Amino acid sequence: MLWPWNLKTNYNRGKWAEFLARTYLRLHGYHILARNYVNHRGAYAGEVDIIARYRHTIVFVEVKQRQGMEKALYAIMPKQRQRIMNMAQNYMRLHPEFNGYDIRFDAVFICLPFNIYHLPNAWTL
16 A cells, blocks of 8 residues: 555545654654644644754644645634644743743645645744
8 A cells, every 4th residue: 555544534634744744854854842732622722733843943833735835835824823823832831941942833835645845934923
C-alpha cells in the first residue's frame, strides 16, 4: 500500500499532511516538542498542530491541507490565529525551561500528494 492511511476522508488527509509537515520540519533542523497540543477543553479549547524548537525559537505551526495552494494560503482565519497565539502564551507559561526563547508562528501548507510550502513567521503577536 502506497499510503499509510486511506486518504478518502478529510481526517485521514489531514493526518497525512501533519505527518509530512513534521517530517519536513525535522529534515530542516526543527526538534518536534509536541503534536496536536490541546489547551483547555470546551468553549475555550484550542489545538495547535505542531510545536517545535528551532535553535533558540519555539515555533507554533499550523498545518493546512488543501487541493490547491491558493486555497491553502487563505485557510487560517484570524480567530484561529488568535486562539493559537493564546495557546502559545499558555504553553510558554507552563514550560519555564523555554524562558528567554523567541516565539514564532509558522504555517505549513500541503497540497497532496507531496507539495509542501513552509511559511515561517506567518503571523505575529
